[in-house]
Each structure stands twice: as structure tokens, then as C-alpha cells.
Amino acid sequence: MALRRPPRVRSRVPEEPYRINERITAKEVRxxxxxxxxxxxxxxxxRAIAESQSLDLVEIAPTAVPPVCKVVDYSKFKYEQKKKQKEIKAKAQKVVIKEIRFGPNTDDHDFEFKVKHATxxxxxxxxxxxxVHFVGRTIVFKERGVxxxxxxxxxxTDFxxxxxxxxxxxxxMTIILAPLPPKK
Structure with a gap:
């Protein structure tokens, strides 16, 4: 019986999102x-201008003609980009969905009570x-649910x-209501 070697685990270094210094391949840059x-x-x-200021040349817009490069400290630049991403993520609204349950034979008082909560x-x-949750044979009364x-x-409609x-x-039987945008 032949012995099997364990598979090699390659440590993969995450690739940098921006090209810097020698990795920039364009002939001319803005x-x-x-x-x-x-x-x-x-x-x-x-590159020489960047080195004279002991900074890095970072390609920030590779699709532009010619590519746009910025002279900046690369580690500081990465930190700023990460900070911006966190800020954008924090400002993104998280959608909260509240549920309200009815039966097909919901009384007027219960209905008003639930409307007040929904408001x-x-x-x-x-x-x-x-x-509207139909239990047993109440499924026959679909039009009541509608x-x-x-x-x-x-x-x-006002809210x-x-x-x-x-x-x-x-x-x-389900409906979804979204809040109206705040009035300016």
C-alpha cells in the first residue's frame, strides 16, 4: 500500500487592490x-518624483486614459480607504420589518388597534x-382576507x-407597506 502525502497548503497573500510603484505598467500616467x-x-x-518625497506612486484610476496615479504614503492611503468604506457601511440603512397578524374574522376594534401599531x-x-392567517377551513374565505x-x-395611506x-x-395572505419618505 502506497503512502499518500497530505495535500500542500498554499498560503495565499491577499492581492493588493491598487498597483503601486513598480507594478504600474502604463508608459504615461496623470x-x-x-x-x-x-x-x-x-x-x-x-516614480522618481514619488521617491524624492519618500512616498509611493499609487494607481487610483487604472481605466482612465492615461491612468491616474497619486503620490501618497500607501499605508496611510489604505487606512483612509478602509475608513471610508466603514463610514459608508455605517450610513447604510438597515431595513426592519415588523409583522402584524390578522385572522379572516378580525373584529373592528382589533383592526383599529393594529392600525395604530402599524402607524x-x-x-x-x-x-x-x-x-391574514387562515386556519383550517377558513381558507374558503379568501375574499375576506383580501x-x-x-x-x-x-x-x-398617510404613513x-x-x-x-x-x-x-x-x-x-400577505401585503408589505413601506414608510413614506420624510417631508422636507
């Missing part, structure tokens, strides 16, 4: 940065998913807009 005369230079001359949810900026959900969406029409999925 040079930008602090304390630099903006213009088009040969890559070797641009508060929409004012907070959350989406509202309202559904009527109830349409009445619900009409009661909330939210209908995002999804009443849709039956199994034993649930």
Missing part, C-alpha cells in the same frame, strides 16, 4: 497629489408586513405606501 504639479508624466519620472411602526421608519388587507392599506399587493402563500 500625476496628482499634494505638493505636486498635476500633469502627464512618464511612469519612470512619476407607529411606519413613523419609526420600519416596513410593515401584514398578513378585503381586510385592502382596508388596512387604505387606513395607512406608508403599498409595496406588495395581497398575495396568498399557503395559508397566509
Amino acid at each position: 500625476l496628482v497629489g499634494d505638493n505636486i504639479e498635476i500633469g502627464i508624466y512618464e511612469t519612470s519620472k512619476a 407607529n411602526f411606519l413613523k419609526e421608519g420600519s416596513k410593515v408586513k401584514a398578513y 378585503n381586510l388587507l385592502n382596508r388596512f392599506s387604505e387606513a395607512l 406608508g405606501k403599498l409595496e406588495m399587493e395581497p398575495k396568498l402563500e399557503g395559508k397566509r
Whole structure:
């Protein structure tokens, strides 16, 4: 019986998102940065300018003609980019969906109570998913569910807009309401 060697594990260094210094392959580049005369230079001359300031030449727009390069400290540049990405991610809104459940025979008082809750949810900026849950033979009364959900969406027209029409999925008929954008 032959012995098998364990497979080789290659340590893979993550590839840099930007080309720097010697990795820039273009003949000419548009040079930008602090304390630099903006213009088009040969890559070797641009690299020399960066080295004279003991900084790096970083290709920031490789698809431009000619490519745009910036004279900057590369580690500081990477830190700034990472910081910008975190900021963008933090500003992105997280969508919260609140659910409200009805039965096909929901009474008027319960309906008003749930409309009041939905109004508060929409004012907070959350989406509202309202559904009618059909139990047992109540599935026969689908039109009651449609009527109830349409009445619900009409009661909330001042606070939210209908995002999804009443849709039956199994034993649930669902609608989704999104909050209206704040008025300026």
C-alpha cells in the first residue's frame, strides 16, 4: 500500500487592490497629489518624483486614459480607504420589518388597534408586513382576507405606501407597506 502525502497548503497573500510603484505598467500616467504639479508624466519620472518625497506612486484610476496615479504614503492611503468604506457601511440603512397578524374574522376594534401599531411602526421608519392567517377551513374565505388587507392599506395611506399587493402563500395572505419618505 502506497503512502499518500497530505495535500500542500498554499498560503495565499491577499492581492493588493491598487498597483503601486513598480507594478504600474502604463508608459504615461496623470500625476496628482499634494505638493505636486498635476500633469502627464512618464511612469519612470512619476516614480522618481514619488521617491524624492519618500512616498509611493499609487494607481487610483487604472481605466482612465492615461491612468491616474497619486503620490501618497500607501499605508496611510489604505487606512483612509478602509475608513471610508466603514463610514459608508455605517450610513447604510438597515431595513426592519415588523409583522402584524390578522385572522379572516378580525373584529373592528382589533383592526383599529393594529392600525395604530402599524402607524407607529411606519413613523419609526420600519416596513410593515401584514398578513391574514387562515386556519383550517377558513381558507374558503379568501375574499375576506383580501378585503381586510385592502382596508388596512387604505387606513395607512398617510404613513406608508403599498409595496406588495395581497398575495396568498399557503395559508397566509400577505401585503408589505413601506414608510413614506420624510417631508422636507
